[in-house]
Amino acid sequence: MILTTCAACAAPLAHNAPRCVRCHVRYCDATCQHDHWRRGHKQMCKKIHRGGNAEQYHADKKYKEAVAVAVEACADDTKGQTCYICTQALHWKTKEGLVRGCACRGTAGFAHVSCLAEQAKILFAEAEENNLSDKVKTERFERWYACSLCEQEYHGVVRCALGWACWKTYVGRPETDEIRGVAMNVLGNGLISAKHYEDALTVQEAELSMLRRVGAPEHSILVAQTNLSTTYARIGRHEQALQMSRDVYSGELKLYGEEHGRTVVAACNYATSLVGLERFEEAKSLLRKMIPVAQRILGDSHDHTLSMRSIYANALYQDTCATLDDLSEAVTTFEDTARIARRVLGGAHPSTVNMERALQHARAALRARDTPQPSSLSERV
Template sequence: MILTQCAVCATDLGLTSGKKCGRCSTRYCGPECQVQHWKEGGHDKLCKPIKKAGGAEQYNANNKYTEAVAEAVEACADDTKGQTCYICTQALHWKTKEGLVRGCSCRGTAGVVHVSCLAEQAKILVAEAEENNKDSQWHRWHTCSLCEQQYHGVVRCALGWACWKTYVGRPETIRGHRTGAMTMLGNGLSAGKHLEDALSVKKAELSILQRLGAPEDVIFVVQGNIAVTYELLGRGELAIRLKRDVYSGNLKLFGEEHFDSLTSANNYASSLVELGHFKEAKALMRKTIPVVRRVLGENHDLILTMRWNYAEALYKDDGATLDDLREAVTTLDGTGQTARRVLGGAHPITKGIERELQMSRSVLRAYEDTAPGVSGIRKAVEAMTAGDA
């Protein structure tokens, strides 16, 4: 996470409170903690190395990046064994000696790469596009240039730290590199399941943007990211209120066909399903799915997750009919096949859809065999499969 706490007592300092070490900018709640850290916490030995690295925030980003890369390399070891980086063509990175990763939708021998190579490529492409006044290449910080699908899991987390350590020293501007890197870091931490840290980063970003007077569309994006993190943390009521406000705001600002409106509709629907508001979720998805299909096509990951949400609302509803259950199974089956073809079997979206398909099929079989009512069967099936979720 970014540094918003006292280095000694962990008091929350926000983005501006407290004081900093005059040499390396390590943050403290007051002089007492600063003196204690120097005398007892080892800061007397670390202060110069931290300053040499570029200050406390840069030093922290560098260390966290190294940890995140090591985690990603370990997680991808079996998938990348015996292969080489498609950018530098080496097995070990020439400078960092790091191993290989793959966290996109490439398959076979494609897409195997070093995080450092991806980061350097993204940095160069972004700079070249800006210098030549071309379309932004910022998406290269999160999207594979081969399969054009977003990175996920621990690889996305490592790229988040790579982006942050690259731009942490940039000035705070509304659509600048520093705030963009905070978005990348927050979403990366979520992908890596570091949810509390992700929430801290996203809240810090929102605070900066509000202080700078960012326009509504920028604020909505960050609020939407915060809402998703709330949901992942199990704070459903907070999530659904914020998602509803973001969806409503985007509709008023952009209309129903804008990508931000469609994304926020899907996010809102997922919270409706999570909290058991199945009737509202189905109505929203029935209205929105045709729009997504028309605007983005059949293979976009947004249409896949929308159909997933819709099918889940169908079969989990206590009032579901046999036709509803069959529609849910058919929807998940077709969507799962598309996800596997487009995203690959290792992608979280594919895995989630296929897991939901198994559960919906179990509910349908139980209903067809005994017809005792959907609610009791569904609860039994969920109890049996809870360990697989």
């Protein structure tokens, strides 16, 4: 359930809280249900039921809102373009406009969210119907959050809209269905990408609770904990983020060893938490060990490698004990990562924007340290 609060009083609910028999809206108890019925639910109950019941109705509504936001945000960039899937400027059915939120450049990558969602839905359905391998299923499911042209992940409000599209597609599956949990994950990451951190926290906590309830394998729980620790850090709950990211890093090391992409991601998140708490020496020690691993198994241009190097540069220049050599290394690292990110991800990608902004701060710190300060009153005058 993504609807995790009582419809009448907004109190947190258990997954098995009582619900309306017809439309499945959930409540704390019969008192809240009767109160909500008198305050207008009576008029909405049939409509929600016809819309697929509470969770489906809510997902469809949030999807439409997210698409409208994404189209508006992309309006200037998409003017005069057509969808690369249906070749139309306006979607034939929904009349929605175009979006682009990946690393495509020029006239490539413009599409309707509805077309992207339908493409992802059809591709994955074919893989399930034909009982294709897990590798093929995983590759096809990536269409819910990654561009089929440039193969980079979508970002910002476009990814958020696709997250709601994915969730509304698979919300009707039972809790024990793995794909329902994966769709929850996609939605949570989409909300984070659009900076809806509190909403993402609600989704991710519900996902982790569900995975534990159905006895999901450890690697699935570690993924959910990874995303949750990232959200904790984004909303300033750094101690919780550190504790969870440390546990995830230990778990991934135990499951996969050091030379694995998932361990690299876990180390990246752990280092981020350490920097957030200004434990710079621990962060630098971890990253000096893991950056060469990331470069070796993922490559210099991979987004996780770029993120690790960027975090390392942040730890260098933000440390109040940083030497002149530390600041110079931070600037050099940011210059290199920003250049690669601009080439691989594009200038509008949030990672590129963040690296270039951090580069300016690091350069300012280096200039301040490198400029001799006047030592006497006459020199100051």
